[in-house]
Amino acid sequence: MSGFLEIERLGKDYGGVKAVHDVSLTVGEGEIVSLIGPNGAGKTTLFNCITGTASASEGQVRYLGQDITHLPPHRIAEAGIRRTFQHIRLFREMTVMENVLVGAHLTTSSGIASGILRPAWQKKEEHAARARVLEVLEQFEERLLPRVDQKVKVLSYANQRRVEIARCLVSTPRLILLDEPTAGMNPHETQGIVELIFRLRDAGYTLLVVEHKMRLVMNVSDRVVVLDHGEKIAEGPPAEVTENPAVIEAYLGQRENAAIE
Numbered sequence: 448m449s450g451f452l453e454i455e456r457l458g459k460d461y462g463g464v465k466a467v468h469d470v471s472l473t474v475g476e477g478e479i480v481s482l483i484g485p486n487g488a489g490k491t492t493l494f495n496c497i498t499g500t501a502s503a504s505e506g507q508v509r510y511l512g513q514d515i516t517h518l519p520p521h522r523i524a525e526a527g528i529r530r531t532f533q534h535i536r537l538f539r540e541m542t543v544m545e546n547v548l549v550g551a552h553l554t555t556s557s558g559i560a561s562g563i564l565r566p567a568w569q570k571k572e573e574h575a576a577r578a579r580v581l582e583v584l585e586q587f588e589e590r591l592l593p594r595v596d597q598k599v600k601v602l603s604y605a606n607q608r609r610v611e612i613a614r615c616l617v618s619t620p621r622l623i624l625l626d627e628p629t630a631g632m633n634p635h636e637t638q639g640i641v642e643l644i645f646r647l648r649d650a651g652y653t654l655l656v657v658e659h660k661m662r663l664v665m666n667v668s669d670r671v672v673v674l675d676h677g678e679k680i681a682e683g684p685p686a687e688v689t690e691n692p693a694v695i696e697a698y699l700g701q702r703e704n705a706a707i708e
């Protein structure tokens with residue numbers, strides 16, 4: 448179990464605010480671990496520290512035994528860790544294909560569209576990259592494939608979230624961090640993401656998921672880690688964690704987040 452992702456005594460301060468304080472946790476290969484907690488608990492900050500978007504003030508993040516704590520985001524991505532964002536970050540004027548290609552760093556310096564005099568190897572590489580994107584899009588229940596050449600800005604919010612996940616998958620990472628993957632989705636769409644999460648696990652991916660929808664958390668998680676005010680207050684199997692008095696107390700007054708639907 449250990450040795451895959453290990454977070455040791457991690458801390459992140461913003462001015463005087465301890466967004467994350469003394470958090471340790473491990474994620475074993477092939478696990479689905481959910482990170483929950485009320486608003487402002489530090490979940491996204493922890494994601495940011497793992498993926499290099501924020502630099503930890505204290506502690507260490509190790510991935511496959513390697514210290515990645517202060518590596519830049521692109522190096523962490525290359526090492527096999529990919530993420531989605533709570534607030535969708537896509538190129539709205541670009542197509543689904545182009546957005547997903549970006550995730551693989553497969554657009555060359557000459558650019559997909561501009562290179563008229565591209566050498567044969569480059570065309571071959573581009574062809575392979577597009578084929579890989581189509582293979583990834585097939586996993587999204589016919590939602591994305593028919594829209595592959597549409598601009599992202601015309602897609603529904605749920606489909607934009609799917610494009611973000613596809614962009615993660617295209618480079619075949621080993622660890623995927625999903626930050627509220629079902630935000631803004633209806634129950635049917637949410638169920639589609641639950642099924643996708645299981646398919647990803649079956650395909651060998653390891654997942655760390657920030658999610659507010661408790662039913663989803665209960666369904667998909669092997670283990671749940673609970674943060675409150677930047678600190679880890681509980682960890683364990685989902686059924687056990689939701690019975691934990693400290694967790695119930697942390698959510699009191701924030702019932703809308705608990706969203707026990």
Ligand SMILES: Nc1ncnc2c1ncn2[C@@H]1O[C@H](COP(=O)(O)OP(=O)(O)OP(=O)(O)O)[C@@H](O)[C@H]1O
Nearest residue numbers: 461464465466484485486487488489490491492493
């Ligand atoms: N860039 C930043 N600058 C200053 N303070 C920040 C920054 N990012 C986060 N914080 C603070 O750190 C704390 C944790 O925020 P974070 O966004 O990590 O929580 P969260 O659990 O993801 O919340 P939510 O569920 O609302 O997304 C909050 O008090 C927040 O205001």
